[in-house]
Amino acid sequence: MIFKTAFFSLASLALVVNAVPAIVPRAEPGLISADCIDVFLRGSWLVGSCLTGEGTTRVQSSVYLSSKITNREGTISWKIAGGYGASCKDCKIINGSSLNCQCYVTGRASTRNTTLNLDEHIHNYRGHLLTDQFGTPVVPPTSTVPVPTDFSWTLSMGASNCFSDRPDYDISFCRSTTNNTTQPCNSYNDVESYDAPVQCFAWRMPISTPIWMEFEKMRANAPSKAIEFLVYDNMDCNGEPFDSVKPGEYGTCKLFPQAARGVRTKMLWNADSS
Numbered sequence: 001m002i003f004k005t006a007f008f009s010l011a012s013l014a015l016v017v018n019a020v021p022a023i024v025p026r027a028e029p030g031l032i033s034a035d036c037i038d039v040f041l042r043g044s045w046l047v048g049s050c051l052t053g054e055g056t057t058r059v060q061s062s063v064y065l066s067s068k069i070t071n072r073e074g075t076i077s078w079k080i081a082g083g084y085g086a087s088c089k090d091c092k093i094i095n096g097s098s099l100n101c102q103c104y105v106t107g108r109a110s111t112r113n114t115t116l117n118l119d120e121h122i123h124n125y126r127g128h129l130l131t132d133q134f135g136t137p138v139v140p141p142t143s144t145v146p147v148p149t150d151f152s153w154t155l156s157m158g159a160s161n162c163f164s165d166r167p168d169y170d171i172s173f174c175r176s177t178t179n180n181t182t183q184p185c186n187s188y189n190d191v192e193s194y195d196a197p198v199q200c201f202a203w204r205m206p207i208s209t210p211i212w213m214e215f216e217k218m219r220a221n222a223p224s225k226a227i228e229f230l231v232y233d234n235m236d237c238n239g240e241p242f243d244s245v246k247p248g249e250y251g252t253c254k255l256f257p258q259a260a261r262g263v264r265t266k267m268l269w270n271a272d273s274s
């Protein structure tokens with residue numbers, strides 16, 4: 001989309017002022033080691049300042065690595081929803097673009113020294129570090145929000161009620177018929193994360209039968225003031241969100257026009273949080 005716009009505007013520019021050579025944004029992805037400076041890890045995020053392809057202009061962007069890499073018996077490798085962060089420590093970037101960690105092996109107290117070349121699946125797309133694990137990425141619009149130093153966030157829900165997608169489950173023990181919107185956002189309903197984005201959070205009751213909670217109220221907090229929490233009417237966060245909690249609304253127990261069943265984090269800085 002963005003690409004097309006750039007192409008058309010450059011094309012029409014070239015028609016009008018033929019003498020000026022058009023600066024064509026780089027279409028091909030570039031290597032981290034060749035295009036980026038100040039490359040480092042912050043939590044499980046890879047951060048770098050990469051050339052946009054227009055002169056010396058750079059964009060600072062970030063990629064969440066833990067959802068893209070796994071630890072298998074002390075060796076890290078590419079895997080969607082991998083979660084290496086939970087079983088590796090002392091991770092750092094070496095040799096410009098390789099992730100080096102000390103990772104645990106099942107049943108052993110010791111770790112193994114393991115390295116993965118990030119150039120294999122993360123590239124610079126016109127200033128944005130993005131993964132190609134899901135196919136050629138769409139280059140997002142450039143944000144001016146800096147990559148935060150603290151990625152943590154918390155949510156508390158209120159005006160909640162249970163539901164089930166299975167007609168054979170008896171939910172009368174938890175189902176309220178009053179839809180009580182005076183119920184506050186309680187801290188015992190907290191969901192918190194140290195640094196992870198979520199594609200879709202659905203709130204399951206802590207019982208063996210899979211029964212879920214919907215909520216008409218939510219309070220959000222994030223020290224970065226740079227996460228928007230999108231709310232959906234379904235547990236898979238399909239379709240368009242019907243509402244959201246923006247940084248300016250943090251700390252308040254926001255009442256939605258309808259019950260929410262799924263929440264997705266939208267990072268407001270340049271972030272590949274897939």
Ligand SMILES: *[C@@H]1O[C@H](CO)[C@@H](O)[C@H](O)[C@H]1NC(C)=O
Pocket residue numbers: 033095098
């Ligand atoms: C460091 O990077 C260079 C160039 O990409 C590569 O040839 C070399 O094997 C790498 N060294 C290690 C230890 O990964």
Ligand SMILES: *[C@@H]1O[C@H](CO)[C@@H](O)[C@H](O)[C@H]1NC(C)=O
Pocket residue numbers: 094100113114115
């Ligand atoms: C792990 O291996 C890397 C690359 O081979 C090396 O640079 C680093 O010093 C090693 N780290 C430890 C703790 O042995």
Ligand SMILES: *[C@@H]1O[C@H](CO)[C@@H](O)[C@H](O)[C@H]1NC(C)=O
Pocket residue numbers: 177178179214259
């Ligand atoms: C309570 O909310 C559910 C949907 O969340 C709706 O189907 C139901 O009609 C509501 N009940 C009342 C009494 O408003």
Ligand SMILES: *[C@@H]1O[C@H](CO)[C@@H](O)[C@H](O)[C@H]1NC(C)=O
Pocket residue numbers: 178180182183184
């Ligand atoms: C609604 O929730 C409030 C606060 O939790 C509670 O005091 C009140 O009794 C509830 N009302 C109904 C009708 O359940």
